[in-house]
Amino acid sequence: MDRLRQPLTILAFLGPALLAVVLLRLWPAVFAVDLSLRPPRGEGYSLENYQFIFTDPQFLNSLVVTAIYSLIVNPLQIAIALALAVLMNVAVPLIGLWRTMVLLPVAIPQSVSAVVWGVGLRPDGPVNALVQALGFEPQRFLTSPDQALASIILIVSWIGVGYWMTFLLAGLQEIPRTLYEAARIDGASRWQQFRYVTLPQLRRTLTFVLVANTVANFLVFAPVQILTQGGPQGSTNLIMNEIYSQGFVIGDARSAAAATVVLVSFVLAVVSIQFRMMRAPEDEER
Amino acid sequence: MTKPTLAGGAAIFGVVAATSLLLSAAAGAQTTINFLSAQNDDVFAPVIEAFEAANPEYRVVHQSVPFNDLNTAVESRVGSGDSSIDVYAADTPRVPAFASKGYLVNLDDEAEAIEAAVPNPVEIDLVSHDGSIFAYPMWTSSQLLYFNRELLDAAGIAYPDPAPEDRLTWEQLIADAEAAQAAGATWGFMFQQVDRYYQLQPLFESAGAGSGLTGDDLLEPALTGEKWIETAQWYGDLFESGLAPRGVTPAQTDDLFERGELAYFVGGPWALNRFNQVDGLDYGVAPMPYFEGGEPVTPTGAWALGINPHAANLEGARKFAAFATLTAEGSYLTTVNFALMPTNAEGFERYQGRLAEMTEKVGPVLDIMVYEMANTAVVRPRSVGYVAFETEMNQAFGDIRNGADAAEVLEQTENRLARLLARL
Numbered sequence: 155m156d157r158l159r160q161p162l163t164i165l166a167f168l169g170p171a172l173l174a175v176v177l178l179r180l181w182p183a184v185f186a187v188d189l190s191l192r193p194p195r196g197e198g199y200s201l202e203n204y205q206f207i208f209t210d211p212q213f214l215n216s217l218v219v220t221a222i223y224s225l226i227v228n229p230l231q232i233a234i235a236l237a238l239a240v241l242m243n244v245a246v247p248l249i250g251l252w253r254t255m256v257l258l259p260v261a262i263p264q265s266v267s268a269v270v271w272g273v274g275l276r277p278d279g280p281v282n283a284l285v286q287a288l289g290f291e292p293q294r295f296l297t298s299p300d301q302a303l304a305s306i307i308l309i310v311s312w313i314g315v316g317y318w319m320t321f322l323l324a325g326l327q328e329i330p331r332t333l334y335e336a337a338r339i340d341g342a343s344r345w346q347q348f349r350y351v352t353l354p355q356l357r358r359t360l361t362f363v364l365v366a367n368t369v370a371n372f373l374v375f376a377p378v379q380i381l382t383q384g385g386p387q388g389s390t391n392l393i394m395n396e397i398y399s400q401g402f403v404i405g406d407a408r409s410a411a412a413a414t415v416v417l418v419s420f421v422l423a424v425v426s427i428q429f430r431m432m433r434a435p436e437d438e439e440r
Numbered sequence: 441m442t443k444p445t446l447a448g449g450a451a452i453f454g455v456v457a458a459t460s461l462l463l464s465a466a467a468g469a470q471t472t473i474n475f476l477s478a479q480n481d482d483v484f485a486p487v488i489e490a491f492e493a494a495n496p497e498y499r500v501v502h503q504s505v506p507f508n509d510l511n512t513a514v515e516s517r518v519g520s521g522d523s524s525i526d527v528y529a530a531d532t533p534r535v536p537a538f539a540s541k542g543y544l545v546n547l548d549d550e551a552e553a554i555e556a557a558v559p560n561p562v563e564i565d566l567v568s569h570d571g572s573i574f575a576y577p578m579w580t581s582s583q584l585l586y587f588n589r590e591l592l593d594a595a596g597i598a599y600p601d602p603a604p605e606d607r608l609t610w611e612q613l614i615a616d617a618e619a620a621q622a623a624g625a626t627w628g629f630m631f632q633q634v635d636r637y638y639q640l641q642p643l644f645e646s647a648g649a650g651s652g653l654t655g656d657d658l659l660e661p662a663l664t665g666e667k668w669i670e671t672a673q674w675y676g677d678l679f680e681s682g683l684a685p686r687g688v689t690p691a692q693t694d695d696l697f698e699r700g701e702l703a704y705f706v707g708g709p710w711a712l713n714r715f716n717q718v719d720g721l722d723y724g725v726a727p728m729p730y731f732e733g734g735e736p737v738t739p740t741g742a743w744a745l746g747i748n749p750h751a752a753n754l755e756g757a758r759k760f761a762a763f764a765t766l767t768a769e770g771s772y773l774t775t776v777n778f779a780l781m782p783t784n785a786e787g788f789e790r791y792q793g794r795l796a797e798m799t800e801k802v803g804p805v806l807d808i809m810v811y812e813m814a815n816t817a818v819v820r821p822r823s824v825g826y827v828a829f830e831t832e833m834n835q836a837f838g839d840i841r842n843g844a845d846a847a848e849v850l851e852q853t854e855n856r857l858a859r860l861l862a863r864l
Binding site (some may be wrong): 206210212294296298381386387397401402403404406407409 | 516843863
């Protein structure tokens with residue numbers, strides 16, 4: 155009796171979650187794949203949409219921009235977040251205040267941050283006033299194809315760094331103090347303590363932050379949409395913006411679905427590689 | 441003690457439940473009409489109030505989204521069969537694209553009433569596709585050259601002549617704007633709808649470059665002609681030289697003129713209400729400039745009201761849209777807080793009276809617009825490819841404004857559009 159009842163009980167508890175996964179994740183995914191295979195004119199299935207996007211200079215450019223962006227923004231954000239976490243893990247006066255200040259941008263919606271930074275980075279805006287006061291030439295920021303992507307990276311990092319720092323800080327505080335004491339007794343320097351105690355102990359937290367941050371950065375959309383709409387000259391046309399404008403602005407849902415399938419496959423591939431790379435040697439042996 | 445408390449709690453619960461039931465029953469008697477537009481709530485508040493007073497069984501809820509998001513909202517919500525939008529504002533050149541995708545109810549059964557209220561066949565044409573009417577014509581637009589009198593005085597420049605036959609050329613305007621900037625204006629000149637095809641099309645038409653779309657169905661891009669490149673480069677140079685600001689969005693341009701930072705400003709009449717409320721802003725209006733040797737051309741067209749075919753409340757939706765566009769009172773009320781011209785003939789009579797009152801302050805604004813509507817207005821290309829075309833053009837103008845080479849950008853845009861339009 156119990157044996158029979160147990161799977162039912164499990165199913166009852168898992169039911170709502172499973173239903174949500176199917177309805178909110180699997181069904182839309184299947185729908186997107188299906189849509190991506192339907193040609194814009196005519197019936198049946200074909201690879202026409204994929205053919206279209208992979209010969210579209212704008213889509214190809216968005217892949218390049220997304221790759222450059224990801225290669226810069228992820229290491230940058232994690233390095234700064236880790237440095238801040240280590241800094242905030244030390245007992246200094248008013249530590250609560252400092253931590254709050256670093257975390258504060260997270261409490262502001264991305265869209266609001268984007269609008270505020272947009273005004274700040276205007277060629278006649280306050281950031282340029284500061285730049286000029288310091289004796290430099292005024293910069294073009296979001297209106298220059300050479301600086302716009304860097305400006306977007308600045309804005310999303312301003313928001314993201316505090317958030318990821320919080321996870322790393324929690325991870326740091328989990329590391330037993332005895333490990334550091336033992337290392338110090340063995341004569342380890344500060345750097346050696348960081349390299350041989352902190353980093354290995356932080357592996358799990360770092361894996362999470364790396365994966366979650368990578369995915370979040372692949373899906374960055376609001377700042378681009380609000381500030382540049384992918385311009386100037388496609389220099390900030392991250393793939394999410396490309397999909398959005400193709401699907402919802404121009405109204406070509408089928409090529410947007412094809413681009414979505416490409417994005418999801420790519421993100422899954424990158425994330426699985428990351429999981430592999432972050433696996434500890436002792437995990438491999440198991 | 442426990443028992444009476446419980447009983448009391450039950451009694452209170454009962455009363456609350458009964459009340460909420462009653463309230464929901466009362467609310468049920470009133471049908472809600474959801475209305476989506478890109479205007480602020482205050483623009484439609486007067487017409488909604490009048491409609492609700494005349495039809496107490498309806499409640500109209502206005503949902504306002506930013507200009508750039510309206511098309512997306514229509515595409516994603518109406519396109520996916522969402523029934524929570526009943527009426528929505530559709531820019532007239534988008535009507536063919538929306539109608540061909542099934543986003544608009546065919547209104548042929550009301551054609552007689554619509555044509556009676558809006559006798560101008562051009563306006564009917566603007567809301568039609570394949571010989572059928574698909575939206576209620578609501579407003580049309582024209583364009584004005586606004587100028588800041590104080591900044592012109594400071595530079596010793598004469599005010600532009602308000603007579604359409606003596607309008608400025610762009611060449612003169614730029615020279616004057618440079619002089620005004622040299623005399624202290626933060627910026628010499630700015631387009632209100634910077635980077636938007638609506639306001640920039642007249643530049644290309646005036647230069648003789650054409651609309652940018654050709655072919656029988658207007659589905660072939662033609663952007664790489666010499667005049668297109670020349671005019672686009674002229675546009676880019678305005679910003680390169682620092683006469684006009686980069687990095688300012690169309691939503692922020694009114695502020696520049698309002699704060700007295702701009703000597704000249706080309707914009708629609710809808711800015712009048714706002715500017716008139718600014719203390720100490722001494723400004724006037726004149727006709728939009730044209731290129732020397734070219735034709736004077738002004739933009740036109742504006743929002744119409746479309747009905748979502750999936751609307752939860754089709755009847756109420758049509759009733760409200762008809763009130764706001766086909767009755768003199770309703771159509772006039774849509775312009776009280778937003779000085780776009782009503783297409784409704786009787787609504788326009790009333791609108792005229794109010795605009796004429798502004799003449800003393802800003803110049804013969806009504807005469808200018810009536811002249812432009814009759815003589816210089818050029819509609820945007822009417823094609824099922826217009827949505828894609830406008831999107832790509834706005835992006836191209838943005839790039840050129842930010843310093844990209846005009847010829848290069850136009851060529852890329854033409855190639856991309858040829859591919860996009862071939863998929864429609």
